[in-house]
Amino acid sequence: MKEMKPFTTIEEMEADTARxxxxxxxxxxxxxxxxxxxxxxHCKFGEDGICCxxxxxxxxxxxxxxxxxxxxxxxxxxxxxHYLRMAAAGSAAHSDHARExxxxxxxxxxxxxxxxxxxxxxxxxxxxWGIETEDRDIYDIAHEVAEVGLMEFGKPxxxxxxxxxxxxxxxxxxxxxxxxxxxxxREISTSLHMxxxxxxxxxxxxxxxxxxxxxxxxxxxxxxxTDFTDILFGTPTVRSTEGNLGVLEENQVNxxxxxxxxxxxxxxxxxxxxxxxxxxxxxxxxQGINIAGLCCTANEATMRHGVRMAGxxxxxxxxxxxxxxxxxxxxxxxxxxxxxxxxxCFHTKFITTSPICRIPGSEYIEFTAxxxxxxxxxxxxxxxxxxxxxxxxxxxxxxIPEHRQDATVGYPTVQIIKELDGVTNSHIIDDPRGSYKxxxxxxxxxxxxxxxxxxxxxxxxVRADYSHIEIMKELMANDIxxxxxxxxxxxxxxxxxxxxxxxxxxxxxxxxVCTLVGIPPVLHMGACVDISRMMLLVTSIxxxxxxxxxxxxxxxxxxxxxxxxxxxIANYVVATGIDVYLGIEPQVKGSTQMMELITEGTRPICxxxxxxxxxxxxxxxxxxxxxxxxxxxxxx
Ligand code: BF8
Ligand code: SF4
Numbered sequence: 001m002k003e004m005k006p007f008t009t010i011e012e013m014e015a016d017t018a019r020x021x022x023x024x025x026x027x028x029x030x031x032x033x034x035x036x037x038x039x040x041x042h043c044k045f046g047e048d049g050i051c052c053x054x055x056x057x058x059x060x061x062x063x064x065x066x067x068x069x070x071x072x073x074x075x076x077x078x079x080x081x082h083y084l085r086m087a088a089a090g091s092a093a094h095s096d097h098a099r100e101x102x103x104x105x106x107x108x109x110x111x112x113x114x115x116x117x118x119x120x121x122x123x124x125x126x127x128x129w130g131i132e133t134e135d136r137d138i139y140d141i142a143h144e145v146a147e148v149g150l151m152e153f154g155k156p157x158x159x160x161x162x163x164x165x166x167x168x169x170x171x172x173x174x175x176x177x178x179x180x181x182x183x184x185x186r187e188i189s190t191s192l193h194m195x196x197x198x199x200x201x202x203x204x205x206x207x208x209x210x211x212x213x214x215x216x217x218x219x220x221x222x223x224x225x226t227d228f229t230d231i232l233f234g235t236p237t238v239r240s241t242e243g244n245l246g247v248l249e250e251n252q253v254n255x256x257x258x259x260x261x262x263x264x265x266x267x268x269x270x271x272x273x274x275x276x277x278x279x280x281x282x283x284x285x286x287q288g289i290n291i292a293g294l295c296c297t298a299n300e301a302t303m304r305h306g307v308r309m310a311g312x313x314x315x316x317x318x319x320x321x322x323x324x325x326x327x328x329x330x331x332x333x334x335x336x337x338x339x340x341x342x343x344x345c346f347h348t349k350f351i352t353t354s355p356i357c358r359i360p361g362s363e364y365i366e367f368t369a370x371x372x373x374x375x376x377x378x379x380x381x382x383x384x385x386x387x388x389x390x391x392x393x394x395x396x397x398x399x400i401p402e403h404r405q406d407a408t409v410g411y412p413t414v415q416i417i418k419e420l421d422g423v424t425n426s427h428i429i430d431d432p433r434g435s436y437k438x439x440x441x442x443x444x445x446x447x448x449x450x451x452x453x454x455x456x457x458x459x460x461x462v463r464a465d466y467s468h469i470e471i472m473k474e475l476m477a478n479d480i481x482x483x484x485x486x487x488x489x490x491x492x493x494x495x496x497x498x499x500x501x502x503x504x505x506x507x508x509x510x511x512x513v514c515t516l517v518g519i520p521p522v523l524h525m526g527a528c529v530d531i532s533r534m535m536l537l538v539t540s541i542x543x544x545x546x547x548x549x550x551x552x553x554x555x556x557x558x559x560x561x562x563x564x565x566x567x568x569i570a571n572y573v574v575a576t577g578i579d580v581y582l583g584i585e586p587q588v589k590g591s592t593q594m595m596e597l598i599t600e601g602t603r604p605i606c607x608x609x610x611x612x613x614x615x616x617x618x619x620x621x622x623x624x625x626x627x628x629x630x631x632x633x634x635x636x
Contacts, residue, residue: 004504007496008244008403010466016245016401017464020321023399027345031317032338036460048590049079055197062590073201079591080206081195083567083598086586087210088191090568093333094529095184095221096356097261099153101228103369104263106146108232109139113267113376116142117234125227129161142231149224153184160184160220167539169548170577174215177605179208179575181216188213207597211606214571222569223532229300233266236303236410236526238419243493245315246404247308248324252290253281253390255383256310256319259331260527262300264353264367265293267379268329269305277380281387289383294319295334296486296527303410303526311494312465312487313562314458320348323397327386331367332357334457334563347392351382407498409524411483413537419517436544443553444636447509450627451481453534453573454488454522456558456566459584465491467559467583467616472497474620476521479509480627483537486528488558497522531556531569535576549577550607553630555623559583559616574608581623582612 024031045051050062052069060069060078068074073081108114116122119138126133126141129148133141152160159180163171174180181187191213194200200209230236248254255272257265271277272289281289292310293301301307310319313334319325320342328339329351340361343350352362365382367375411419420438442448452475458464468491472482476497484492492498503514506521514521525533534556542549556573558566561584570580588594602609611626613619 004501005406005496005499007502008405008494010463010469012403013244013465013494016403017318019399019401020318023321023323023397024317029342029345030338032314032336032460035338045590047587049082049587049594050075050590052078052081054081054195071197076203076591076593077201077206079588079594080203081200083586083588083594084191084206084210084213085195086564086567087571088188088213090563090565091184091213091217091221092188093565094217094225094568095153095188097332097529098221098225098228099150100261100369101225101232101263102146102149104372105228105232106143106150107369107372108142114232114263114372116231118231121227121235122231125231146228149228152220152224154186155183158182160216162219162223165536165539166219166576167542167549170539173577173606174575177208179212179215179606181212181220184216184220187216203591203593203597204601207594207601208605210567210571211575211602214568215575217568218532218535218572218576222529223535225529226526226532229262229529230412233262233304235414236412238408238410238415239302239306241302241306241308241407241409242404243309243311243407243490243498244404245310245318245322245401247290247292247310248319248322248400249288249290250324250398250400251286252288253286253387254290254292254325255386256292256294256325256328257297257301257330258294258316258328259335259357260296260300260333260529261331261354262297262304263369263375264329264331265297265301266304267367267375268383269301269307270376271379271383274380277383277387280384281390284387284390286387286390289387296529297331299486299489299524299527299530303412303524309407309490309493312458312490314460314464317342320346322400323394324400326389326393327351327382329353329382330357333565335359346397347389347394349385349389403494405494405496405499407493407524408500408520409498411519411523411525412530413533413540416523416537419519436541440541440545442513446636447479448481448513449479449509449624449631450553450555451483452554452623453531453556454482454484454492455486455528455531455556455569456561457487457563458491459560459562461584462560462614465494465560467619468492469495469497470616471557471559471620471623472522473505474617475623476502476506476510478624479507480624481510481513482522483525483534484522485525485530485534487560489522489524492522493524498524528565528569531573535572538576538578547634548607551630551634553627553634555579555581555626557581557619557623559619570610574602574610575606577607579608579626580610581619581626582610583614583616583619585612585614
């Protein structure tokens with residue numbers, strides 16, 4: 001038998017980071033590890049969520065001698081308001097990203113640069129929203145869909161259109177519990193209003209609004225972001241790629257795209273493929289142009305172009321420290337301001353492109369939907385300037401770690417149905433959606449015990465990627481299928497868990513499914529906005545099974561989360577009836593009521609809640625126990 005290529009261990013990843021850290025030390029520049037040490041010990045009041053600076057009478061802290069802020073707010077109100085503000089900011093980030101994509105959709109035309117790549121999905125969305133499609137130009141339809149989508153942000157009446165995609169039972173719960181979101185911006189604005197000085201001080205009400213503003217993200221902004229991105233740039237399909245810093249090339253112009261909004265990176269990828277620029281790169285002594293991604297921009301570009309992934313959140317400084325990057329071009333979200341100072345030690349050009357994300361030390365070249373018609377030309381100019389920078393690379397400073405792993409990516413919902421349905425031949429001819437019955441049968445029979453959505457970031461409070469990888473391996477060994485997104489899926493990529501042969505370290509059941517269907521045991525579903533895809537997947541499974549989402553042996557897990565966006569996500573996943581397992585504590589520990597509300601208090605509202613445990617080994621055992629409990633309740 002052919003010997004299996006080794007997986008990359010966490011120790012090997014840490015050795016690469018340590019070597020790059022030495023380079024930083026030689027250059028006298030700090031990295032997140034140094035800054036973390038400088039921040040320790042973290043402020044206990046902040047960590048527990050009981051420091052309030054919402055008004056200028058404060059800051060107020062809850063202490064044994066002062067249990068109320070000057071206005072009389074107690075620990076529960078203070079922690080609850082902070083928590084809701086996090087959810088609102090996260091929802092704003094995802095949704096504003098979606099709004100930008102909607103504006104790009106509104107700018108599409110047949111002559112480009114932005115065109116429609118998935119007309120079927122556009123027409124399906126138009127029909128869902130009652131928009132006329134017969135005998136109409138595809139771009140007219142696109143512009144109307146974009147406009148109706150944009151109205152979802154600020155419409156004065158009613159609730160969000162996408163809620164109708166939920167199961168009937170969920171829709172009833174959302175209405176009855178008052179967590180069905182109205183316009184997206186309204187929920188964000190209401191959340192800020194409620195937490196403004198002198199408003200809501202009741203923690204239960206704040207948690208309920210957190211669910212609602214989270215829903216405005218998952219069943220609003222993120223869902224629209226995903227759908228419109230598919231319409232614009234194509235619904236992802238299965239592709240082979242590679243991941244980890246070893247994808248940077250010694251003899252090519254390396255350009256890293258980093259952030260979240262693919263309308264920018266798509267143009268860079270296209271420009272880098274042009275013959276004119278490839279020839280230009282060769283004329284400058286490079287063998288080619290190598291585009292690699294970081295964070296969710298990587299996820300977007302890999303799913304549609306197979307662009308290789310340099311890494312996830314805590315790898316961004318490492319990427320620059322290789323000394324081999326001619327340009328790092330960023331759009332929005334999860335970008336360390338530290339990059340602005342770090343780039344000064346290298347020849348790397350650090351380019352910011354969005355008015356949302358301006359960073360000292362960067363060169364600002366604006367890319368927005370307002371100027372969509374020039375996007376491709378601008379991208380070409382950027383790629384050209386990266387090529388011009390190639391000759392400035394100081395080869396004595398270059399260290400590219402060797403590690404990289406093969407990966408199979410690109411499993412949006414439709415692709416999963418196709419793969420599963422095709423194999424077992426149970427396709428229901430008159431159901432154009434295809435059927436989840438094979439997946440359901442596999443779960444019912446116990447071949448698969450269940451599924452886990454592995455999502456979220458890295459967080460220096462825990463070993464980078466360790467929790468992700470340990471938890472995934474244990475789930476795989478226990479016949480639990482994994483769908484991944486965001487930085488979690490890149491942790492899996494770096495370890496090698498997106499390889500087809502990763503089935504060899506799975507339990508017999510999951511291994512059999514992977515072999516029969518031809519899938520890896522971790523299905524890469526995309527960026528964090530694509531967690532909305534997971535909500536639709538769970539909804540479809542519940543519908544085809546004839547049970548409620550709360551009954552399914554399917555859960556979410558974010559073991560290393562850090563972003564406010566993760567708080568928004570966790571809220572809409574819970575509101576969808578799915579338990580969320582967290583490895584980092586939300587900053588509400590100073591309030592017993594808040595801790596109780598987020599773990600147990602949401603269960604009577606929407607049938608799900610958080611389970612929190614900082615130990616990844618204990619966390620995964622509680623996931624497995626949770627899945628088995630759901631199976632038992634279903635009698636399977
Ligand atoms: O949206 S997983 S660190 S990159 S927030 Fe950021 Fe977290 Fe990564 Fe993508 Ni998601
Ligand atoms: Fe203090 Fe109340 Fe002002 Fe917060 S809102 S800073 S608790 S006075």
